[in-house]
Amino acid sequence: MKNLFVVAAALFNEKDQLLLAQRPAGKNLAGFWEFPGGKIEPDESPEDAIIRELSEELNITLSKTDLIPTTFISHTYEQFQLVMPLFVCKKWSGTIKCMENQQIDWVDLYDSRLFDSHPPAPADIRLINFLKKIYKIL
């Protein structure tokens, strides 16, 4: 099965809230929440890809030095094997604005009802659980 290399970011604001984005209607897994990000284009590093994606999606500018390589998942979907490294990022410039047709929300990583209020895309569940474990010691 073909690997699909996608990169994602866990943005945390100054209140330690995490940004999740909701997949828009019409897309695969519409309505589920996920980390913002997107496909790593050929000859583009994961860092370059997440910087480009978050500029396009959220109108913000990330700096390479603020990207903390944190964890990854490898998840088997029907059509492809998703391989997704996740950067944690606590600093950016610009004001977040949704440039694409999606909702975003700032959530509390430790909210016990998080998976009910913001059902995550299947691949993102493990990432959120991993962040819960390690966020405080990052």
Added chain:
Amino acid sequence: MKNLFVVAAALFNEKDQLLLAQRPAGKNLAGFWEFPGGKIEPDESPEDAIIRELSEELNITLSKTDLIPTTFISHTYEQFQLVMPLFVCKKWSGTIKCMENQQIDWVDLYDSRLFDSHPPAPADIRLINFLKKIYKIL
């Protein structure tokens, strides 16, 4: 620059010692220590790749369900961008035996002299430091 997708494993034995492998003479970065692993071939998942690599290199059999996706690095070498997910693995079957021309050693992750006794390949330094932080809560 071209991405090179490589997968690696942090094997821990029952004494919580970590296996490092020394790059053999003649290879790039000869003498430096690294996590065992290798290139992800096209249409091979990271899990399949690390299972194949550790069978070839160390003559052991890993099971997919024992592979814990833990962290990754993205490291710029002169010729390529190395993108390397790392699985932690504490169980395998078979007895470890070096099948290729390399030394291996079991080390203490928390040994303060580890980087002197076993100088890591540049890309592996961050992985070891990250493991030090999170190994006890994995």
